[in-house]
Each structure stands twice: as C-alpha cells, then as structure tokens.
Amino acid sequence: xxxxxxxxxxxxxxxxxxxxxxxxxxxxxxxxxxxxxxxxxxxxxxxxxxxxxxxxxxxxxxxxxxxxxxxxxxxxxxxxxxxxxxxxxxxxxxxxxxxxxxxxxxxxxxxxxxxxxxxxxxxxxxxxxxxxxxxxxxxxxxxxxxxxxxxxxxxxxxxxxxxxxxxxxxxxxxxxxxxxxxxxxxxxxxxxxxxxxxxxxxxxxxxxxxxxxxxxxxxxxxxxxxxxxxxxxxxxxxxxxxxxxxxxxxxxxxxxxxxxxxxxxxxxxxxxxxxxxxxxxxxxxxxxxxxxxxxxxxxxxxxxxxxxxxxxxxxxxxxxxxxxxxxxxxxxxxxxxxxxxxxxxxxxxxxxxxxxxxxxxxxxxxxxxxx
Numbered sequence: 626x627x628x629x630x631x632x633x634x635x636x637x638x639x640x641x642x643x644x645x646x647x648x649x650x651x652x653x654x655x656x657x658x659x660x661x662x663x664x665x666x667x668x669x670x671x672x673x674x675x676x677x678x679x680x681x682x683x684x685x686x687x688x689x690x691x692x693x694x695x696x697x698x699x700x701x702x703x704x705x706x707x708x709x710x711x712x713x714x715x716x717x718x719x720x721x722x723x724x725x726x727x728x729x730x731x732x733x734x735x736x737x738x739x740x741x742x743x744x745x746x747x748x749x750x751x752x753x754x755x756x757x758x759x760x761x762x763x764x765x766x767x768x769x770x771x772x773x774x775x776x777x778x779x780x781x782x783x784x785x786x787x788x789x790x791x792x793x794x795x796x797x798x799x800x801x802x803x804x805x806x807x808x809x810x811x812x813x814x815x816x817x818x819x820x821x822x823x824x825x826x827x828x829x830x831x832x833x834x835x836x837x838x839x840x841x842x843x844x845x846x847x848x849x850x851x852x853x854x855x856x857x858x859x860x861x862x863x864x865x866x867x868x869x870x871x872x873x874x875x876x877x878x879x880x881x882x883x884x885x886x887x888x889x890x891x892x893x894x895x896x897x898x899x900x901x902x903x904x905x906x907x908x909x910x911x912x913x914x915x916x917x918x919x920x921x922x923x924x925x926x927x928x929x930x931x932x933x934x935x936x937x938x939x940x941x942x943x944x945x946x947x948x949x950x951x952x953x954x955x956x957x958x959x960x961x962x963x964x965x966x967x968x969x970x971x972x973x974x975x976x977x978x979x980x981x982x983x984x985x986x987x988x989x990x991x992x993x994x995x996x
Contacts, residue, residue: 636856645669645702647692648775652735654728660734662688663740664671667703673988676706676904677742679729679762681755684717685775691752695879697896704900707742709796718758720764722780725758726765733769734919734954738978744946744957750774750895752879753807756798757781757819763796764788767811769782772866772906774799777807777877779825782818792909793833794863796824797902799895801853801875803888822869828865830860849892855880855892866906880985923992924981932968933993935979939963943983969995 641647646665651658669675678701680692688710692698701708718724729749730844736742749759749770756778762835763773764784772795777802780788800822802809811821820828828837845915853874860867872880876887881894929932935945940963947967948958955972960981972995 635729637674645698646683648716652722652731654731657724659728659732660688660712662692662712663682663736664692664698664701664710665740666698666705666707668702668792669704669707669741672705672741673685674741674743674982676746676748676903677733677736678706678708678900679732679747679749679751679759679990680708680710680757681718681751682710682713682751683753686752688712688769689934691755694882694884695752695896696883697750700894700896705732706900709736713754716858717754720761721755721783723765726762727746730766730769731953732920734948735882737954738948742813744769744954745944746771746903747905748772748774748899748906750776750899751778752776753778753877756807757784760788760796762785763794764791767792767823768908769793770794771908772796772903774900774902775897776879776895777801777804779807779811779819779822780828781915782813785825785828788900789832791832795838795866795902795906796829796833797866797868797870797892797899798826798829799870799872799880799898801872801877801888801890803874822871822969826858826860826867826869829970831861833860833863833865835863835867837863844892845919846892851891852888853890853892855890866902904991920986924979924989926979926991926993929966932974933995935965935967935991936990937963937981939984941981941983941987941989943981946980946982948978948980949973 647666648663651660662916692710697708708801718950726910737744749762751759756775759773759775760780762770774797776799839860842857846854853872856871858869872890875890878889879895880890883905945960977995981993
C-alpha cells in the first residue's frame with residue numbers, strides 16, 4: 626500500500642514533459658485483450674527504423690508506473706529508440722507458463738510492422754518480476770531478443786532447469802547487495818524459489834561460453850550520500866557480452882530513479898546503462914535495418930503456379946520480411962541474391978507486405994495478394 630501511495634504521489638508531482646508521444650493500445654492474444662504503452666521518441670519521423678526496448682514492470686505494478694519510475698523515455702529521446710511498457714495480465718508476468726511470452730512475441734511482430742521497430746534490435750529490460758521475465762524471454766524466444774538487462778531479478782529454479790541449452794545472448798544484470806525482496810544470495814523456499822546473483826552469473830558464464838577471467842572495476846562514487854557504490858564485473862572471453870553491475874548496499878530499486886523506495890544509487894542510471902549495453906547489439910547473422918539512409922526502392926513481384934517470386938535488378942544481401950494485413954510477421958529470413966521464391970503454403974491468403982532490408986542501407990518493398 627505504501628508503495629502504491631508513493632507512486633500515486635509521484636504521478637501527481639512529476640509532470641516533466643515525459644512523453645514526446647505515448648500511445649496506449651492493446652492487442653488480442655488468444656482471445657484475451659492485452660494492453661501496453663509505447664513511447665515514440667523525438668526524431669521518430671526522420672528514421673526509417675528504430676531499436677525497440679521492452680521495459681517490464683515488477684509485481685503489483687503496471688506499465689504506466691514503470692514508465693514514470695524508470696524514466697527511460699528521457700534516454701530514448703536522446704538515442705532515438707522505441708520503448709514499450711507492457712502490462713501483465715494480473716498481478717505479475719507469468720514466469721511458469723507461455724502466455725506472456727506469446728504476448729511479447731506478438732507485440733514484437735506488431736511493432737515491427739506498424740511502428741518501424743527494427744526486428745534485428747529488440748531488447749528486454751525490467752525490474753524484479755520484469756527482470757525475471759526478461760531472462761525468460763532470452764531463453765524462450767532468443768531468435769527475437771538481441772540482448773537483455775535484468776534489474777533485481779535473477780532466474781527461478783524452474784527457469785534454470787528449463788533453460789540449460791540455447792544460443793549465447795548478451796546479458797547485463799544489475800542488483801543491489803542489500804535487496805530485501807529478491808535476495809542477492811537467492812532463496813530456495815517460499816512462493817518463488819530463485820538462484821542468487823553469483824550462481825546466475827556462473828550459469829551465464831557457462832551458457833555464453835566465457836573462457837577468460839572476470840575483471841572488477843569500481844565505478845565513480847558520484848553521490849557519496851546515496852548509501853551505495855557500484856562495481857562493474859565483466860566476464861572475459863565470452864561468445865556474447867556478459868556483465869554484472871553490483872550495487873553495494875543497494876536495495877530493491879531501479880538505480881538512478883528519481884523516487885527512492887529503498888537505498889537507490891545515483892552513481893548509475895539503470896535506464897542509461899541498459900541502453901549503453903544494448904546499443905551495439907543485434908541478433909546474430911541479422912542485418913540491422915537501423916540505417917541513416919532513407920533510400921527506398923520497389924520490388925518486382927511475379928506469380929507462379931505454386932507461389933510468388935520476388936525480384937530485384939541487383940544482387941542483394943539482407944533480411945526478407947513478409948507481413949499479412951494485420952501486421953503479423955509471416956516470413957523473416959536471411960537472403961542473398963536477386964530472385965526469391967515463396968510458396969502459398971508459407972504465406973496463407975490475403976494482402977501481403979514484403980520488405981527487403983539490404984546491407985547496403987536500402988529498404989525495398991512491395992505489396993501483393995496471396996491466395
């Protein structure tokens with residue numbers, strides 16, 4: 626109750642022009658209306674595509690509160706990326722089932738199709754339950770999540786058992802040593818059993834095939850009165866970057882937050898640190914469509930008996946994406962050449978949008994009807 630009252634007070638007092646534009650919307654997931662907020666940053670109109678950051682709230686909170694608490698929109702305006710704040714269907718994101726994973730996957734497809742999100746650069750961060758859920762996404766849909774930054778949320782014992790295989794993925798973890806909600810050393814009893822921070826990093830060390838030593842760097846103590854210091858622990862020789870920001874003395878909070886709900890370090894900002902970690906990461910083998918060039922060209926569409934042929938005058942290396950009229954992503958594959966065939970079985974029926982995002986920075990597109 627105290628936390629909710631503080632949030633309401635914060636919402637009343639802090640009206641800092643947070644939103645350049647925030648869209649509140651919903652999407653149907655297997656007959657259930659799921660809601661989310663999408664922040665459109667300054668500079669959106671000038672970009673052909675933008676990175677997308679999911680920011681998941683903690684237990685008992687919601688997307689609107691997480692938007693206000695984390696203030697990641699301020700970073701998005703500077704770096705020009707989209708931020709999506711989904712709402713859990715109830716008290717928290719489901720760490721055991723697949724419903725919220727399906728919800729997130731459908732949201733990615735929608736935002737790529739309708740809001741210029743770059744399918745190669747989709748990231749997940751979140752606080753507490755939202756941090757646990759970010760870890761779940763990296764495990765269950767690694768083909769869609771380029772990197773994660775979990776804040777005060779490790780891995781449940783079930784997640785650890787279920788996610789012992791899979792590709793290496795860049796992971797940044799941020800956690801306070803004095804966290805009294807998600808204990809730094811883990812908890813094996815209660816309604817949520819989870820591993821401690823060092824046990825989780827050991828697991829990630831193995832999963833990301835790290836072969837080198839770790840290095841510890843004490844970051845500048847910018848605020849000597851915040852009750853905390855921060856160490857950056859980087860693991861060497863990894864197939865994917867693996868880092869821990871250990872907040873010595875820090876509580877169950879979002880570092881850098883304006884409102885203090887525990888010992889909150891001001892030496893770093895979780896919103897800034899997550900973006901600094903994300904900004905150079907993209908899906909392996911994926912050619913990012915985040916280019917400064919706004920050059921666009923058309924594709925030639927030809928029909929054959931069992932499908933459709935997509936042609937370009939020149940040889941192109943890039944990503945081929947096809948969406949149906951609802952924005953659902955049907956095809957996403959790496960291609961090289963100037964002629965690509967697809968069968969009707971791959972596409973279904975109706976109006977289709979095809980995009981070819983080339984390594985040359987050119988976006989080629991066309992529409993066609995599939996039957």
